[in-house]
Amino acid sequence: MDKLLLDSWESVLRTLVIGVLAYVVLIIQLRLSGKRTLSKMNSFDFIVTVALGSTLATVLLSKDVSLMDGAMAFAVLIFLQYAITWASVRSKKLSNLVKATPVLLLYQGKFLREAMRAQRVTQEEILAAMRSQGIGSVEEVGAVILETEGSISVIKELESTESSVLQNVKRPLR
Template sequence: MEKIFFDSWESVLRTLVVGVLAYVLLVIQLRLSGKRTLSKMNSFDFVVTVAFGSVLATLLLTKDVPLMDGVVAFGILIVLQFLITWLSVRFPWVSDLVKAKPVLLVHQGELLEDSMKAARITKEEIMAALRNQGIGSLSEVGAVVLETEGSLSIIKKVEDLHNPVFENVQKPASLVDCLSSGKSYPT
């Protein structure tokens, strides 16, 4: 109970030295690994980021873990991140495994309720995103897409959902059926 507030100056000095060195080495490793490691996060990126934090905390607060062990752990995470992103660029099935598909939430000013429910996105969240883009009405919107990292992309005009921009976007089957038959989507 006597070590709740202070253990020793040696412990404080170790935390200070290891903390500064671990931080500097992590920043160097992240810069060397490229921009992709620090990009907007999908679920895989989030897991790696949490793991970075866990390794750093363990390194700072656990006296039994040497600095080099933490640096190696950071390196392993960065190499795995690089490997997964390299594989996902070359093999679509790897990309599908680690990333969610973007989801169409609004089409030609109509909310796609089934897609919104499946994505757990509310009308209010969509309206807030529209306001942030200076859009005052759903009728001004060609499409709203929930991207893989959770952001909402707003497209003002949509000529055709078969456009390459929408190639990998998940669309509700009922909308695809309506578009292929030439009918209007039920609201």
Template sequence: MFFDSASDLWRIGLIGVLIYIVLITVLRVSGKRTLAKMNAFDLVVTVALGSTLATIVLSRDVSLSEGATALILLVCLQFAATWLSVRWPFLRAAIKSTPTLLLRDGELLTDALRGQRVTDNEVFQAIRSQGIGDLDAVAAVVLETDGTFSVIPQQQAGNRTALRDIDVSSARDGA
């Protein structure tokens, strides 16, 4: 259908503006971390917020108060999970993944690649995107918790303290 009624359009407009105000308010109160893209857990929450927002705006079956409650609940759950994971390492391990070393000193770590379902061509692409043409010029490539690749050139590797949170055994066994 192309057009049902003007009242439907007015309802969408009004609900859209009101729930947008609620969403912005809730996000401002909850802080920057709520929409951070630090890992897959954060991505799922962001997608859930977007899906919930769309449902609130477009569905006549969801009232504004029900929708606002759903948004607030998602943000509160995200806040609680991140707050608790900062304080309790065992919960952090359950919620969040760890970075994985995919290449060390120009050598691909094939078990880690296989374990993370990453091809060598994807690693090469990440290296090339940094303007590097020689694998020997790369100290490390890390698959970060948010799914991005970090490429560390040999010239900038220094004492490699930025790699200290990466479990080297995970690179060997693909975990």
């Protein structure tokens, strides 16, 4: 029962020192790798973020993992994320493999039920996104898109030109 609240002061001191040092190492590596490393662009980026957090927790709490092991794990994860994003910018095939495609959920005031069902998005979620944009009527909306990272974008007016913001958005077959 003694170890329920405190294992040892040495353990507390180790967690404090390793925590500060691991945090500093992680921040330095993230700054060196650039802003894109922790962006919320797609599920791949989310996985890397979770893996970094899990690695930090392991370094902090496991006496079997040294600070150097943790720093190397951070470096490997950040390097792989950097390499994948670097390559995906240059390869459409790789980009399509690691990134989802934005999906049209509502078009010109009409809900696209099949797309909503396929993406597991409810009408209530779409209406909430519209309300947050100050929209009072579904008919006011040109398009609602489920973005690659899971957020919902609402567009009031659509232009029917080649430079439309819907050019890379997946549309229903009908």
